[in-house]
Amino acid sequence: MRKRFRSLLIERADLKIPGLHVKQFAVHRHLPELTQLQMHEHAWTQVLLYLDGQGTQRIGLVQKEVLPGAVFVIPPRVPHAFVRSGRNRPLCVMIDLDLRRPTARKADWAYLGRSELMEVRQRLASLLTAHSVGDRQLRLDSAVFLLQILQVVLRSTSRGEAAPPRTMRRSGDRALHELIAQMQVTEPLKAVVERSGYQEDHFNRLLKQKTGLTLGQHRSRQRLKKAKTLLAQGHLISSAATLVGLLDQAYFTRWFRKQTGLTPSQWRLSTEGARYPRDGG
Numbered sequence: 001m002r003k004r005f006r007s008l009l010i011e012r013a014d015l016k017i018p019g020l021h022v023k024q025f026a027v028h029r030h031l032p033e034l035t036q037l038q039m040h041e042h043a044w045t046q047v048l049l050y051l052d053g054q055g056t057q058r059i060g061l062v063q064k065e066v067l068p069g070a071v072f073v074i075p076p077r078v079p080h081a082f083v084r085s086g087r088n089r090p091l092c093v094m095i096d097l098d099l100r101r102p103t104a105r106k107a108d109w110a111y112l113g114r115s116e117l118m119e120v121r122q123r124l125a126s127l128l129t130a131h132s133v134g135d136r137q138l139r140l141d142s143a144v145f146l147l148q149i150l151q152v153v154l155r156s157t158s159r160g161e162a163a164p165p166r167t168m169r170r171s172g173d174r175a176l177h178e179l180i181a182q183m184q185v186t187e188p189l190k191a192v193v194e195r196s197g198y199q200e201d202h203f204n205r206l207l208k209q210k211t212g213l214t215l216g217q218h219r220s221r222q223r224l225k226k227a228k229t230l231l232a233q234g235h236l237i238s239s240a241a242t243l244v245g246l247l248d249q250a251y252f253t254r255w256f257r258k259q260t261g262l263t264p265s266q267w268r269l270s271t272e273g274a275r276y277p278r279d280g281g
Contacts, residue, residue, distance in 0.1 A: 007026075007027060007028045007029065008025075008026060008027040008028075008127075008128060008131065009024075009025075009026045009028070010024065010025040010026070010131070010138050010142075011024055012024075012138070013025045013138045013143075013146070014138065015138055015143050015146065015147070017147075019099070019100045020097060020098070020099060020100070020150075021097055021098040022095060022096075022097045022138075022146065022150070023044060023096045023097055023098065024094075024095070024096040025093075025094070025095050025096075025138070025146055026093070026094045026095075027091070027092070027093050027094075027124065027128075028091075028092060028094070029052075029089050029090070029091045029092075030053070030084065030089045030090045030091075030092070031089070032089060034084070034089075035083070035084045036081065036082060036083040036084060037081055037082040037083075038081055039058070039079045039080065039081045040079065040080070040081070041076075041077050041078060041079045041080065042074075042076060042077075042096065043076055043077070044076055044096050044097065044098055045073065045074065045075055045076060045096070045097050045098065045099045046073075046074045046080075046094065046095070046096055046097075047071070047072070047073050047074075047093075047094070047095040047096075047097065047150070047153055047154075048071070048072045048074065048092060048093070048094055049069075049070070049071050049092065049093040049095075049112075049120065049149075049153055050066050050067070050068060050069070050070045050071075050090055050091070050092050050093075051068060051069075051091040051092070051093065051117075051120075051121065051124075052068050052088065052089075052090060052091040052202050053066065053068070053084065053086070053088050053089060053090025053091060053092075053202075054066055054067055054084070054085050054086045054088065054090075055082055055083050055084040055085045055086075055090065056082070056083045056085065057070070057072055057080065057081075057082055057109075058080060058081045058082070058083070059072065059074055059078060059079075059080045059107045059109075060078055060079060060080070060107065062107070064109050066082070066090070067111065068117065068202070069111050069112035069113070069114075069116070069117040070109070070110075070111055070112075071108075071109060071110045071111070071112060071153050071156055071157060072107070072108070072109045073099075073107065073108040073109070073153075073154070073157050074107055075106065075107060078107060088202050088205070093120075093124065093149070095146075095149075095150060095153075097150075108157035108158075109157065110156040110157045111156075112152070112153075112156050114195065116152055116156060118194055118195065119152055120149055120152050120153070121194070123145045123148045123149045123152075124145070124149060126145045127142050127145035127146060127149070130142045130145065176206070176207065176210055176211075177211075179192065179195065180207075180211070180215075180218050183218070183219060183222065185219060185222050185223045185226055185244050185245050186243075186244070186245035187245075189215055189216060189219065192215060193215070203215070220259070223244040223245065223246070224256070224259050224260070226243070226244050227240050227241075227244050227252075227256060227264070228267070228271075230243055230244070231264055231267065231268045231271075232268070232271055237249060237252070237253070237264045237265065240252070240264065252264070
């Protein structure tokens with residue numbers, strides 16, 4: 001599924017379990033012209049989960065950093081506001097509910113780990129697939145996915161993590177480089193993006209800002225490096241093509257020539273000549 005989640009509003013979720021009543025569920029991306037939400041409050045508890053975007057969430061007098069994976073549980077009648085930073089429009093999951101527990105009157109916040117954020121994205125994709133467009137009420141299969149999302153979110157706030165993990169604060173340096181270094185040349189780019197926990201366009205912008213290359217360009221470099229190694233080791237061109245994830249030998253040859261200016265055969269001959277020069281005498 002594409003990472004551009006469509007907007008969704010289930011106005012009459014009306015999902016009830018002991019201690020919890022989900023009233024409304026929504027997924028939406030902020031409008032381009034919307035850079036901030038002024039202070040406002042609700043008569044119910046509101047859960048906000050940011051899947052993408054950056055900014056500052058204000059809850060009463062407290063201000064917290066918004067990054068992908070930031071979760072806020074805002075009690076009834078508590079004023080809150082949001083200010084966007086950067087050009088990327090936030091993508092937000094909003095759940096309105098009545099939450100009956102001892103800590104329900106206290107604001108909570110947390111930052112999901114990458115695996116948790118990926119889990120939420122997967123459950124959300126399943127929910128969007130199961131839910132019929134235009135249906136304002138909640139179906140049984142959709143309700144299961146919604147509860148799974150809510151479980152991950154509320155579990156994270158119960159841990160009391162009040163600051164973003166260092167890997168999120170430093171998403172452009174070590175954590176980002178480690179992700180690229182661990183990428184397999186035959187691995188689909190979609191799988192790498194999912195492991196990052198970011199929306200695809202945002203991830204590529206972040207990667208290019210920090211490294212100068214998009215994810216596809218990084219993989220192309222890794223493929224070329226491995227292809228050269230395989231050819232130098234004597235692998236058949238068809239075998240080298242398969243091992244770097246390009247199953248069509250003709251396409252592999254065109255791709256290799258575009259990268260190096262030589263066909264795989266020409267490149268191998270040139271390297272063999274460099275390693276074993278002819279006797280000039």
